[in-house]
Amino acid sequence: METFNIDIKEKKYFNNKVLQDFTLNMPYGSIVGLLGLNGTGKTTLFDCIAGLEAYRGNMFGLSCGEFSYMCIRRNLFSDMSIKDAVNFYADFYKDFDKKTALKELAATRLNIKQSIRSLSAGQYRIVTFILAINCDSKIYLFDEPLSNLDIIYKNFVIEKLISTISEEKIYIVASHELPDLENVFSHIAVIKEKECAPLIGVEEIREQGKSISDYYKGEVIC
Amino acid sequence: MQFKQNETIYTQIEKYLKKRIFTGECAPGERLPAIREFAVLMKVNPNTIVKVYADLEQEELIFSERTNGKFVTDNIELLRVEKSKFIQNEVRDFLSSIKDMTENEQDIINYIRENYGNV
Numbered sequence: 001m002e003t004f005n006i007d008i009k010e011k012k013y014f015n016n017k018v019l020q021d022f023t024l025n026m027p028y029g030s031i032v033g034l035l036g037l038n039g040t041g042k043t044t045l046f047d048c049i050a051g052l053e054a055y056r057g058n059m060f061g062l063s064c065g066e067f068s069y070m071c072i073r074r075n076l077f078s079d080m081s082i083k084d085a086v087n088f089y090a091d092f093y094k095d096f097d098k099k100t101a102l103k104e105l106a107a108t109r110l111n112i113k114q115s116i117r118s119l120s121a122g123q124y125r126i127v128t129f130i131l132a133i134n135c136d137s138k139i140y141l142f143d144e145p146l147s148n149l150d151i152i153y154k155n156f157v158i159e160k161l162i163s164t165i166s167e168e169k170i171y172i173v174a175s176h177e178l179p180d181l182e183n184v185f186s187h188i189a190v191i192k193e194k195e196c197a198p199l200i201g202v203e204e205i206r207e208q209g210k211s212i213s214d215y216y217k218g219e220v221i222c
Numbered sequence: 223m224q225f226k227q228n229e230t231i232y233t234q235i236e237k238y239l240k241k242r243i244f245t246g247e248c249a250p251g252e253r254l255p256a257i258r259e260f261a262v263l264m265k266v267n268p269n270t271i272v273k274v275y276a277d278l279e280q281e282e283l284i285f286s287e288r289t290n291g292k293f294v295t296d297n298i299e300l301l302r303v304e305k306s307k308f309i310q311n312e313v314r315d316f317l318s319s320i321k322d323m324t325e326n327e328q329d330i331i332n333y334i335r336e337n338y339g340n341v
Contacts, residue, residue: 029269031267159262162258162261162265162267163258163262165267165268182227183225183231183267183270184266184267185267186267186269202267203230203232206229206231207230209228209229210228211228212227213227
């Protein structure tokens with residue numbers, strides 16, 4: 001089976017080592033819940049995959065430009081309107097599905113003439129989610145896709161994830177909202193001590209009579 | 223649907239679907255929802271539904287028609303047998319849940335009589 005392999009020998013900010021001997025292999029078709037205490041390097045890992053941060057190591061099974069990243073930072077130009085941002089994506093990503101993105105934005109009841117600056121935290125998250133998921137990529141990185149969202153938007157995100165997952169894609173989702181997503185994940189990866197616990201299937205965890213949060217706590221504490 | 227989190231999701235959906243089939247909510251010969259549609263409805267990974275359908279097909283409770291999707295079996299005899307197995311399983315679960323308090327058969331039968339019709 002085709003996989004995407006991450007092998008980061010070392011990633012540090014000045015003298016602060018964040019990731020060391022970090023390896024993670026994910027099969028295509030998986031939707032991986034990336035868990036870890038705050039500050040363990042989930043966002044750093046995403047930045048490394050996206051090429052926004054330099055690191056020592058390798059990645060296999062991904063060529064340049066084959067990923068789509070929903071970033072936790074407010075990285076869209078704040079003077080743009082939502083519509084400008086959509087056009088910006090359509091210009092830069094050749095497989096961006098503009099029609100669907102506009103349709104979904106209309107369903108969120110946001111005014112697409114509104115400026116990015118004026119969006120609330122939750123509104124901003126839903127806009128960037130719609131932009132990221134409608135790029136036709138192989139690897140999708142979602143950093144806290146559900147944070148700040150109300151129930152309706154949350155449902156939209158979860159249903160969209162379920163209905164777009166495919167054998168040719170990998171979704172990596174960093175989230176602390178386990179109850180909302182644990183049934184959607186196919187695998188769990190826990191970052192601890194600068195490394196990554198081996199990828200494990202969610203049903204494998206439940207077969208042992210444990211819940212995902214039991215497993216997570218067990219991995220992080222010991 | 224609320225899931226127990228320390229039990230596999232596919233077994234819980236299998237049970238749910240079987241119940242629907244045995245009560246007739248999903249009638250013999252009726253078409254089941256498409257995999258993705260069912261996954262969105264249950265808010266679970268589509269592969270979980272693939273596993274559920276595969277397991278129920280193995281038990282011959284459902285069958286596939288190449289391009290048309292999955293259907294509930296119309297073998298009434300099989301449904302009758304499987305339904306009785308299912309109910310007996312439920313009864314065993316119930317008995318083991320009260321085992322620590324009473325194992326006296328007559329007591330249990332009396333309790334059942336007293337409560338019959340109250341549900």
